[in-house]
Amino acid sequence: MASFRFFLSFLFIFFIPFSTAIPREVIYDAADVLTDAGYVSMSLTLEIIAEPLLEQSPSATVFAPSDSAFKKYGQPSLDLLRFHFVMLPLPFQSFRRLPAGAKLPTMFTGQSLTVTTSPPDHAISINNIKVTPSPIYDDGILLVYGIDRFFDTGYEYRGPNQRPNSNPISSCTAMNRTMNSSNSFDQAVEMLKTSGYSAMASFLGMQLSGDISRNGITVFAPTDVNVINRIVEFQDYPSFFRRHVVPCKFVWDDLVNFGDGTVLPTFLEGFTINISRSGGVLIFNTVPVFFPNAFDNDRVVVHGVSDVLTVQDEATTSSDVFSEDDQNVFDPGEF
Incomplete structure (x- = not known):
């Protein structure tokens, strides 16, 4: 039991950096880049909601809907916006290696996005929506990709349904x-x-x-x-x-x-x-x-x-x- 307590103490001391929030300056920098790239609505949204959303996360990937998507959809709910925040960084080279069916946990509790890129495709798609071929913003801990419309929280990935392996x-x-x-x-x-x-x-x-x-x-x-x-x-x-x-x-x-x-x-x-x-x-x-x-x-x-x-x-x-x-x-x- 003593060794178990030592192990737990080691974990809590060693992993303190993992609870560090993304710096506020990074969020504002990303918002400025989004504005310059023509994602004004998501830029304003990021400045308002990103800091409280990311206060317990050391890194994240954000999928930014276009201005036309905001105009067409209207004011999105907070849960829908959470659905566009993934709780891990996805550098482009790693992102493109994810196979179809890979699940990405979001900040909308209990909801995940699904990679739907088919092997012959060069473009990355999530929930059957294409993602910009490279990040709009990337500083290593916060990455932002563009999408042309909002993700559908009711999307279901239709993958293979094989039988149990016999041997x-x-x-x-x-x-x-x-x-x-x-x-x-x-x-x-x-x-x-x-x-x-x-x-x-x-x-x-x-x-x-x-x-x-x-x-x-x-x-x-x-x-x-x-x-x-x-x-x-x-x-x-x-x-x-x-x-x-x-x-x-x-x-x-x-x-x-x-x-x-x-x-x-x-x-x-x-x-x-x-x-x-x-x-x-x-x-x-x-x-x-x-x-x-x-x-x-x-x-x-x-x-x-x-x-x-x-x-x-x-x-x-x-x-x-x-x-x-x-x-x-x-x-x-x-x-």
């Missing part, structure tokens, strides 16, 4: 036959440390560096803020982290090909991750991925998730989906 273990082995033996685990740890996943990075470095088989691992990484908010609920913090790691490497293209009901094992014995879809968006134990393929090398892939993974209700556990004879559940012993 994911074989799929894992086949997909990773070419994995080389380079020592690339440290790369994942360093990326996590510098991208807002320091708690997960520390755990991986201390606990799993010797546990990765030739099939690699998949990490579903909650941000440091999510960890701080939820880890106090767990008495055994190693088990908290082990439930977020799957003993097989699955990039986003692999995961989207698994059907609803596919069950993945984790490094925490008895804890599994159930794949489902909501409005076409891929969900893992009720938690969506908001940054697919945040990191990927020959041994490790990291997917950023919007919250910590917890046990599902009995109605959706793997025992209700599959019988003991089903081959759809990974056996960590196979690795």
Whole structure:
């Protein structure tokens, strides 16, 4: 218990910078740039609502509707405006790599935007609305993209609806036959440390560096803020982290090909991750991925998730989906 208290103290001391608000000067600077770019209505709106909205956020991405959109729609509600604020920075090069179906959490509680860009398209689209090909404003912590109309809060993404994978273990082995033996685990740890996943990075470095088989691992990484908010609920913090790691490497293209009901094992014995879809968006134990393929090398892939993974209700556990004879559940012993 003493070590657990020390760990919590370390988290709260180490992650104080993550609660820092975006400076007021940055918001005003972005508003000035928006005015110069012809987004006058959103510029005025940003000056009025951005500071209270972003007071607990260290970074954000804003989607700015055009002046014609404001004229056509009229005065938008505060909730609709919140729907255009995403709680993470999306640099263009990272943004364009997000696959269709990736979910972006917004400041409108319980609502997310969905990437709808198709692979052949060069332009990025969100909720089927094209985004300006580069940010109108970008200072590293606050980014603003332009859109020609307001996002629809009722939009539903129509993605694939596959059947559960009949033999994911074989799929894992086949997909990773070419994995080389380079020592690339440290790369994942360093990326996590510098991208807002320091708690997960520390755990991986201390606990799993010797546990990765030739099939690699998949990490579903909650941000440091999510960890701080939820880890106090767990008495055994190693088990908290082990439930977020799957003993097989699955990039986003692999995961989207698994059907609803596919069950993945984790490094925490008895804890599994159930794949489902909501409005076409891929969900893992009720938690969506908001940054697919945040990191990927020959041994490790990291997917950023919007919250910590917890046990599902009995109605959706793997025992209700599959019988003991089903081959759809990974056996960590196979690795």
